[in-house]
Amino acid sequence: MQISGSTVLVTGASSGIGAALARRLASDGATVGIVARRQDRLAQVLADCQAASPQSRMWVADLSDVDGAEGVVLEAWDTFGHLDCLVNNAGVPMRRHTTKLDAETLDWVMRVNFTAPARMTMAVLPRMLERGSGMIVNVSSVAGRLGNANEAAYSASKFALCGWSEAIAVDLFDTGVKVRLVNPGPIDTEIWDLPDNDDPLVDVPKVSSEDMADAIVNAMEGDAFETYFPDMKAIIEMKTSDPDTFLQGMADMARAAHR
Template sequence: MQQTNGQPTTGQQPIGKLSGKIALVTGASSGIGAATALALAQEGAAVALVARRQDRLEQVAQTIQDAGGRAAVIVADIAQPEQARNAVAQTVSQLGGLDILVNNAGLMLLGPVAGADSDDWHRMMDLNVLALMHLTQAAVEVMKPKQSGHIVNISSVSGRGASPTSAGYSATKWAVGGFSEGLRQEVRLDRIRVTVIEPGVVATELTDHITHQDTKTTYESRISTMVPLEAEDIAAAVVYATTQPERVNVNQLLIRPLDQG
């Protein structure tokens, strides 16, 4: 069941390019999500922090509050459709609206198709694709009446290419790309922007969840030879896209570490 901490944290809101805007960030308890929430708050946005780990969310919220910002903690398992939609409703209720949705939460469960655990595929589809779709649907319903808004979907380089052990994961990220492009064309006349950001290797917890041990070992060995991106690099890309003039829709941003082939 979805829980919240009851009241948004408050402070003297920073003045920035996103002052007066309200953002919702999924997967905000760590990694790219936490970095994005902090970066948006630094630009003046009030931020709804959505994830399952309340203690981690409250730490991020406290950091935002200490800097004079405003945040709401929303504990939810967005792989559950009703909790995903309710996260949007809670954002509107606690912060007063919704201008920016950052669909960041995701799983990367790499492994070969032969012998794959189908539960891994279902978990990735539920979180990487369906949760994103349910949140987006609810957000668009809020944004359309006011004829403004921005949907940012965090995809991956695996959304435009694949490797022998990324078939399942790549399938989910290609789905994100297809959904995003169809959505962009659908809502452009409602003045809603859609951006897809495709990171390469980023230093996050993403590899911790890989269940196929041989693949996990091989992947971690490969990325140990490069300097990965930091979560803040992707957060900066989100800020770039969302702070462009309203006439500008940054459709896609592909970002790789310099070392990545």
């Protein structure tokens, strides 16, 4: 898709990847709608976006309320007249051992990371299909293609988003509505420091939100369904071809981290 002149709704744009993406899209000439819970942080990002793209708007919403999430995307469509693209980027981490998870936490992580993106897509899809064009960008994770130690709930929610993205890409193949799946590796954002999460098991090098935002823009402009950034595809291919060696390696790493 062409970014300049387009209208894009970005969820989770009060910090990290979503904030960097909103700023990049606005500076490239898109009208941007941004969504998150923290009004003050969202307002700062909106001010930056409006400097380049005055029609940009913000919606303060908790997307774990999935009925409300549907309302947000429809209101954004009505406000802008249409949406060329919905970027489902909002997400919560959950670094917690399987034995320490409870039902409420599992349900919350699934609602924010999977059900809200799916419900927002289902809400906006009839309108995109009627126009014969549109794009859904789902920001999943490398943890949506391999089971991460200490992150069962998070990995499950991101696997769900990957599976959903692949299946809807098939269903929508010839419709003019495109689907992009983006799987970030470690990116330097607040997600690593949020409360109610264990410390990460290992300290890994991280790339900037701005570089990640550039990769998402490349995905939106390009033709490929799936993007890994940084490119960790080889690890996924190794896991898929030899899951037993992968599980052994992950378990060894987790044991070493707990020592």
